[in-house]
Amino acid sequence: MDHQWTAHFIAGEWEHEADERPPIPVENPATEQVIASVPAGGAAHVHRAVVAARGAFSSWSTRTIEERAQVLDGLADLLEERRELIARTVTEELGAPIKLARQLHATLPVHDVRETARALRSMEFETELGNSRVYAVPVGVVGAITPWNYPVHQVVSKIVPAIAAGCTVVLKPSEVAPLSALLLARIMQEAGLPDGVLNVVNGAGPEVGQAIVEHPGIDAVSFTGSEATGRAVAQQAALTLKRVTLELGGKSANVILDDADLATAVKVGVANCFLNSGQSCNALTRMLVPRELLSSAAEIATAAAARYAPGDPADERTRIGPLASARQRDSVIRAIETGLADGAKLIAGGPERPAGDALTSGYYVRPTIFTDVDPDSFLAQEEIFGPVLAIIGYGDEEEAVAIANNSRFGLGGAVWSADAERARTVARRIHTGQVDINGGAFNPAAPFGGVKNSGYGRELGSAGIEEFLHRQSLQF
Incomplete structure (x- = not known):
C-alpha cells in the first residue's frame, strides 16, 4: 500500500525537511516490515507551525458558527467516503484487524465529527447576565499530542472540537502510527479547512511534544498518553500557565x-x-x-x-x-x-x-x-x-x-x-x-474523560468544545 502523505503539514504546505535527524520508520506490527517513514521534526518545525496557527487564528476565530459547522459537515462526508482507505492505513500501521478498522477506527471518527457539528450548532456563545453580556471565546492556539492506539479517533476528538470552538491547532501525532493522522490532515485540507488552522509536526515526544508544551505561542495543550508523561506535561505547561486537558491511563x-x-x-x-x-x-x-x-x-x-x-x-x-x-x-x-x-x-x-x-x-x-x-x-x-x-x-x-x-x-x-x-x-x-x-x-456526544490519575478535562460533544473556550464579560 502506497502512503502518499508522509511529511510535516505546516501553513497548508507539505514539508519533508527533517530536523537533522534520520527519518522515523513506521512499521507494520504484523510483519515487522517498514512500510513508510516520516521526517523527524524539532523545535524549529514547531515554531513555524505555531506562527502559522497564530496567523490563521484571527480569521478562523471570527468565522460564524454555521461556517465552521459547514466545514465539519464536509469533513464528515469525506471521512465517510474514505473509510476503506482509512481502515487499511490503520490496519497497516497499528495492526488492527481490518474488520475492526472499518467498523471502529474508520467509522467512529465520522460520528465524532457529526456530533461535534451538531453540538456546535446547539451551543450558546453569547448570553445575558444582569447588566453583563457574556461571550464564549476561543482560547487561541491549541497544542494536541495524541497516542498511537486510536490514531484517527484520538486525533479527531481533540482537533475537531478545538477547530469548532474557533481555535487553530498544532498537532503531534504518535510517531508509532502517524500515517492515518497525516491522511486525516490531507482530508481536512480537501474539506476546505483554511491554511494554518491545522498544522502537523512529526517527531518524538522529547523533541516535538516538549517544544509544543513549552512554546509561549501555544495557549492550551490537550494530551492523551501515559500517566507519567501526563504529569510531566502538566508540570511543564504550568510554567507558561497554559490550559491543559489530560486523558491518561485507566484500570476500569x-x-x-x-x-x-x-x-x-x-x-x-x-x-x-x-x-x-x-x-x-x-x-x-x-x-x-x-x-x-x-x-x-x-x-x-x-x-x-x-x-x-x-x-x-x-x-x-x-x-x-x-x-x-x-x-x-x-x-x-x-x-x-x-x-x-x-x-x-x-x-x-x-x-x-x-x-x-x-x-x-x-x-x-x-x-x-x-x-x-x-x-x-x-x-x-x-x-x-x-x-x-x-x-x-x-x-x-x-x-x-x-x-x-x-x-x-x-x-x-x-x-x-x-x-x-x-x-x-x-x-x-x-x-x-x-x-x-x-x-x-x-x-460520541457524551463527555469522555477521567478523574484521579486518569486526568482531567473532557473530550467529545459540547463538553469537548467547552475545553477550548473561555468567557469574556462586558458590563453595560
Whole structure:
C-alpha cells in the first residue's frame, strides 16, 4: 500500500525537511516490515507551525458558527467516503484487524465529527447576565499530542472540537502510527479547512511534544498518553500557565452483580478487554464477580477467550491482531509473567508466543485471563495495555464498590444487573468518568474523560468544545 502523505503539514504546505535527524520508520506490527517513514521534526518545525496557527487564528476565530459547522459537515462526508482507505492505513500501521478498522477506527471518527457539528450548532456563545453580556471565546492556539492506539479517533476528538470552538491547532501525532493522522490532515485540507488552522509536526515526544508544551505561542495543550508523561506535561505547561486537558491511563472495573445475566456480562466483558488487542485506555480489565460465581465466570471467560486467536490483521476473519510495537509486546509479556509470579491463577493464554505458521513474525501475544486475582496486586492495579483480564471475586455489593474504587485511576467502568435502577445506583458510587450500564453503547456526544490519575478535562460533544473556550464579560 502506497502512503502518499508522509511529511510535516505546516501553513497548508507539505514539508519533508527533517530536523537533522534520520527519518522515523513506521512499521507494520504484523510483519515487522517498514512500510513508510516520516521526517523527524524539532523545535524549529514547531515554531513555524505555531506562527502559522497564530496567523490563521484571527480569521478562523471570527468565522460564524454555521461556517465552521459547514466545514465539519464536509469533513464528515469525506471521512465517510474514505473509510476503506482509512481502515487499511490503520490496519497497516497499528495492526488492527481490518474488520475492526472499518467498523471502529474508520467509522467512529465520522460520528465524532457529526456530533461535534451538531453540538456546535446547539451551543450558546453569547448570553445575558444582569447588566453583563457574556461571550464564549476561543482560547487561541491549541497544542494536541495524541497516542498511537486510536490514531484517527484520538486525533479527531481533540482537533475537531478545538477547530469548532474557533481555535487553530498544532498537532503531534504518535510517531508509532502517524500515517492515518497525516491522511486525516490531507482530508481536512480537501474539506476546505483554511491554511494554518491545522498544522502537523512529526517527531518524538522529547523533541516535538516538549517544544509544543513549552512554546509561549501555544495557549492550551490537550494530551492523551501515559500517566507519567501526563504529569510531566502538566508540570511543564504550568510554567507558561497554559490550559491543559489530560486523558491518561485507566484500570476500569466491570462489576457483575449477583442478579446479572452472568454469561452475557462475562462474554461482553472479555470482548471489551480484548478489543483493539487490549490497547484501549478505558478497557474493562478488571472483572468483579461474586465469589460464589467465580468458577462459572472463569469457565465462561475461558470459552470466550478461545474465540480470540491472534491472526493476520489483513484477514477478514481475524478478531485480534498484534500489539502496536515490539516495546508494547515486551511490556505486556512482562506483566503476564508478573501475574504468574504473584500467584494469580492463569486460565487462558500466557507469556508464550502464540502458535501458528502464520505468526512467525509480528508483535503478537496470547489473549490472557487470570482469576483469583488479589485486588491489591500488580494485575489489578497497573495499566497493562494489552489483552490481559483480571477476574476478582467479591463478597457483597459494598465490597464490589470498594474494589472498583481501589484504583488510582478513574476513567471507565461497567455495571451489570437485572435491575437497571440497582445498576445505576451502584454506578453512581464508582469514582470514574464513564460507566456503561448493562452493555450501554459508546456515545460520541457524551463527555469522555477521567478523574484521579486518569486526568482531567473532557473530550467529545459540547463538553469537548467547552475545553477550548473561555468567557469574556462586558458590563453595560
